[in-house]
Amino acid sequence: MPTSASSHSQPNRRTNARRLRRWALCAAAFGVAGLFGFAAFAWRPAIPEIATPPSSSFSAGVVSRGVMLSSAGYCATCHSVKGGQPFAGGYAMKSPFGTLYSTNITPDRETGIGAWSKEAFRRAMHEGVARDGSHLFPGFPYDHFTKVSDDDVDAIYAFLMTQPAVRAPARPNELLFPLGIRALQAGWKLLFFRSGRFEHSPDHDAKWNRGAYIAEALSHCSACHTPRNLLGAERSGSARYTGAAVDGWFAPALTPANPSPMPWTAEELRAYLFEGLSRFHGAPSGPMSPAAHGLTALSADDREALVTYIASIGGDASRSHVAAAAVNRALQINATSAGRQIDRDAGLYATACASCHYNGSAGVNASRPDLALNSAVHLADPANLIRVILFGVGGSEGANGLVMPAFGSGFSDAEVARIAAYLRRTRTDQPPWPDLEKTVGEIRAQGKGEG
Ligand code: HEC
Ligand code: HEC
Ligand code: HEC
DSSP: OHHHHHHHHHHHHHHHHHHHHHHHHHHHHHHHHHHHHHHHHHOOOOOOOOOOOOGGGSOHHHHHHHHHHHHHTTHHHHHOOTTSOTTOOOOEEEETTEEEEOOOOSSOTTTSSTTOOHHHHHHHHHHOBOTTSOBOOTTSOHHHHTTSOHHHHHHHHHHHHTSOOOOOOOOOOEEOTTTTOGGGHHHHHHHHOOOOOOOOOTTSOHHHHHHHHIIIIISOTHHHHSOBOTTSOBOOGGGTTSOEEETTEEEOOSSTTOOSSSOOOHHHHHHHHHHSOBTTTBOOOTTHHHHHHHHTTSOHHHHHHHHHHHHHHHTHHHHGGGHHHHHHHHHHHHHHHTTOOSSHHHHHHHHHTTTTSOOOTTOOOTTSOOTTTOHHHHSSSOHHHHHHHHHOBOTTSSSTTOOBOOOTTTSOHHHHHHHHHHHHHHHOSSOOOTTHHHHHHHHHHHOSOOO
16 A cells, blocks of 8 residues: 555656646736736826916915815824924824824925925825825825815815925835835725715705714814724724724714713813813813814804714714713712722822812812713723823813823822722722723823824
8 A cells, every 4th residue: 555655656746746836837927917917006107296386376265265174184283293394294103003204295396295286286185195106104194185175175285385385304204014115005095995075965964064074074083083993994884983092092982982971962062172171071182182273273164063963973962861960970979079088099089189170069160170071081991091190281282271280290100090090980880990000101101292
């Protein structure tokens, strides 16, 4: 038996080798064809340079619309660095894939977009392709800007072209190999990107549709509030707006899954987004702070439209019955835990926080956010609460003139963790946060960041 097997093995090995060679050749041929195919698919032409259009070629009306639109699209937030020239780029966006730096979008000819035609600018906003034909990374939220109307894109272009030109070469990105290869972005687009302007929903009225346009296209709320998949694309369907980690913070769900016991009614959204302080929910801090600042440029009608749309995602009407009970409960916790010195953690909270975060029987005062109602205490992720305790809420965040002091230098990681755990234990029905002290240490090491 062994002999006959070995006598057969020679020709077998030869056919195997031949098969393997043929297979390898085929694969190589397919590979080369595929590579050419992909290159052809990924290739975009350069759009010729133009002479920079003079400011006088744009009408004042269009430019001022561009001011409003670029504010609501937060262009300056991502295209400027602290202390730098507006729109000159260099803002670092950190992600699991490395660091991406925003570019100069002032009308400088060499380092900015001074030689870009309106068509080149539209293609960048709608397709995520630069003037020279290279693919842009989706850290630039073109997956939302693709929905912005041609008219609005043109108004933003007009505004940017009338800004001072600043010479500022782009900082090279630090992305993990091979993610830095721009042509590969064509593959990402094939999987996750659908180009196309905003489509009105016939099931809703004009106001709702206008709000949806602002939120989904220009103001890209879901870029932060929707969780992303492993390749960094927003998840779709029922995952939309269910909350996501962003820049060391957690952008809470805007759906009925929002963890605060208080529903996000139109009234609360209005106060939070446009006045910087909601009576029941506190203030927009961290990455939400520049977003809220940007939205204040919207017209009164557009604000109402946005509020209508976001309230409809949150199902505000269906949750409104819980509001009164939640407030009563919060006030009761205030009353029973104030001045209670037997519990060491309650004592720490009373000394550090209760002087400002105490509400008496008269009801909840907006300038003393009630922590039993605040999402930060109810979220599965303790980052927002820890950040607010360590770094405070600065004068430029939240409501004008209201500041919450930073406790980072006065309190150890263990003390911050104790306060957070105490609030979680006494103000929510949620399970305790694990490894709190370690998390406080990590967040302290990261620092406050750009937000
Ligand atoms: C969330 C951050 C973010 C926001 C908001 C943002 N951008 Fe950008 N943008 C970027 C990044 C990052 C890049 C660089 C992408 C790359 O290198 O592929 C970029 C690139 C661009 C480019 C391509 C420039 C070039 O030289 O190739 C244009 C044009 C642009 N942005 C315009 C805008 C406008 C207009 C707005 C506001 C409506 C805006 N961006 C808002 C992050 C942002
Ligand atoms: C750059 C990221 C980013 C963008 C863009 C953004 N948000 Fe936020 N949002 C956050 C973060 C982070 C928080 C948590 C802030 C805090 O705790 O103070 C937040 C908080 C909120 C809250 C409060 C939720 C709660 O339960 O406390 C609301 C409401 C909200 N955002 C609405 C919006 C809307 C509407 C838009 C679009 C018009 C938007 N956000 C765009 C990051 C963002
Ligand atoms: C000197 C008054 C003061 C003290 C002391 C204080 N806070 Fe605040 N806190 C505020 C104000 C004011 C705001 C609203 C921020 C704004 O509008 O700028 C706030 C907001 C908050 C928020 C909500 C932030 C958001 O994103 O909605 C949390 C959570 C919070 N404080 C927790 C604490 C904790 C915990 C302590 C004790 C360690 C504490 N605060 C001590 C004044 C204070």
